[in-house]
Each structure stands twice: as C-alpha cells, then as structure tokens.
Amino acid sequence: KSIKYDENKNRTQNFRLMPTEGNTIEFWLKKDAFDGTKTRNEVILDLWNNEVTSSSNYGRLTIYLRAVGNPIRATLRNGSQGFDDQAIASSNFTVSSLTDSNWHHYAISFVSQSSSIKTYFYVDGDLENELEIGSAGIDEISGRVNARIGALKTSPSGSSALAGAGKLSGSIDEFRFWKARRTSKQINLNWYRPVEGGSNTEDNNTSLGCY
Secondary structure, eight states: OOOOOBGGGTBSOTTOOOTTTOEEEEEEEEOOOOOTTTOSEEEEEEEEOSOOTTSTTOEEEEEEEESSSSSEEEEEEETTEEEEEEEOSOTTSOHHHHOSSSOEEEEEEEEEOSSOEEEEEEETTEEEEEEEESSSOOOOOOSOOEEEESSOSSOOTTOOOOTTOSOOOSEEEEEEEESSOOOHHHHHHHTTSOOOOOTTTOGGGTTEEEO
C-alpha cells in the first residue's frame, strides 16, 4: 500500500516542491474568528525538508492565516531564494471575508519564473489575486520533505515558535496538494467536486501528492 515510485510519471515523493513546474494547494475552510491571545498565526500547511535554517539547502513552504492586515500569508524558501511572510490575497480580501462562518474553497498556486515567483489566489473557483514576487526564480527544494496540516512542522526561521504551534482554529476539508500548477480552468471546474485519488494506478492524477 506504499507510494509507487516512477519518475517518468511524476510518482515521486508526495510533497515534492519543484517551483519551476509549480505547486497548488486547495482546501475548504470555515472560520468563525481569530483568537490573538493564543497564537499570532494559524497554519494551514507547513512543509519542511529537515535542513536547519542556516543551511543553503534549507527548504520551506508555509501557508498561514493572520488576523491583522492581509489574512492569507505564505513563506516559500530554498536557501537564499524565495520570500518570507508574503501577503497572497488582494487588499479587497479582508479578515472579515475569511471569518464569515461560511464554507469557502481556497486555492493557492506558486510557479517559478526566471525573474520572479508568480502566485495565484482563488476563492470559490475564481481568481482573486495574481502576484509576481521578487526578482529571481527558485529551484527545486531538495531532500525529504515532510508536512503538517493545521500547525507548524518545525520552528520558522528567526522565530521561537516550536513545532506544533500556530494551531488552526476552524474547520478544514477536502485538502489537496498538487505537484504542479493547476490552471485557472482546472480549479474553476473542480473546486466544488471531488477529483478522485488513485495516484498509484491512474496516470491522470499522478501530480496529486496528497488528498
């Protein structure tokens, strides 16, 4: 029942981070409020390649929520490449948009270009914001990438927060991690319905790393 390995069909590690091909994270979320007395940030997903923050091989992708300013944040780092604590949504998407106590589908895509990292943020199947971040692209994050949904996998760079901190307060469902950039058309067609699994047996879904 283990994951099959076949590089030719993109059957590699589940949380492969190759920004030149892109990555997409999708999930349903229902959130009522923030409680700033318990945590500053609430983590959706934290990926880490088990390298120390001072290493040139340090790799990290963290998607999290914050009750102040732009509520959708991300860090994507490969050594000195990438970005930290970047707002992903537009200024029109506020904290009250996130905490309306209704179920919404969110999708975030990252793809590396030669001169920047491009991000896309979707709400209920529609593109809400598109950004180009930085002045350079980012290479594949090497090593064995492990993940945690709903809390930190390990301490962030420059932070005293421990693994397991930043716990998500809310309800989450239908989580998907793709080892590819899902297009706007793919997200719009599939945000409200299951996409099926079967990465070991179905060739059309081998880029679906976690479902």
